[in-house]
Amino acid sequence: MSRIWIYLCSALCALVLSGVYQVKGMEVFTSSELEAVNGTNVRLKCTFKSTLPLSEERTSVSWSFKPLGKTTAEMIFHYQEIVYPPMDGLFKDHAVWSGDVMNGDGSITLQDVQFNFNGTYSCQVRNPPDIQGFASEISLRVVQKVSFSEIGILAIAVGGSIGFILIILTIYIIVRVFRRRDYDKGVEMEDHRSKEMLRESE
Template sequence: MSRDWIYLVPALCALVLPGVHQVEGIEVLTSSELEAVNGTDVRLKCTFKSTQPLSEETVSVSWTFRPLGKSLEKSIFLYHKQAYPPKDETFKDHAVWSGNVMNGDASITLRNVQFSFNGTYSCQVRNPPDFQGFAGEISLRVVQKAAEGQKYLINWARIADSLL
């Protein structure tokens, strides 16, 4: 009986191992918190690194939004080969694609932010066969006007974004 196992184990390995693929993860990076002044534009920056070659054909990006105090997320933006802007009335004409997947950038820009935009934004990136275990999350706080020191930081952030 024990001699049968000697032949059975290699046979099983030969059948099973070719179907096993090593799967890597995509690293997604976002800032954790962001503040924007009501009525201005803000870039929700999401960058990623994949172990697989990047291609417009394979990379897909999805953005979701969870309002403050709510537990349900809703999809607000999709990108796969092209941008699919939101149809949701809250973000329609506000959320625009500002990324470049070939450079590892999955960012969107929110134009003319409103107080209803307060909440958590999640960025998920897929590049098969890579998978992503964790979404990048940004907590956005929309304020009436920036604090004095914050104005300085916001202006420098806009200058830095325009240079990228």
């Protein structure tokens, strides 16, 4: 009877250790911070590695969002073989799938980002029995779009500076050229006088 218990305990320990190894095998990677211009599209990149073969049927990707100043997060996107986009709320028609689980990519794209998209986005990937306990997080900051007038002012300032430098360089080159000509003429006249004096002395 004791031998049976030893075999059962050994088998159970092997399963437990195997399970722990598999759990620790899932790795998820994202950038820690990201910046996007208001009204543009931004890709929230999430890549992962699993100790087990990936499968469209088994591998799942979940994204959650925690607004600035909030302590709780809400699920905004899920993928497992097919896309489960948000049907209502802040991210309806904004969050789209742009990943490829078979290549270890669980990314989504936020279209037409708004200022209320500021916050923390968490990517969690599962590939049972290989799971990932801690989601990888991205802090997104949405910034004001640069207006056309600001771009125009910047272009004028840069163009004006370059134009001023070119004018200074042109004046410098012209002055150098004229000074060189005057110097050459002076040398030529001096040579001519020297030759005339030599002729008169002969």
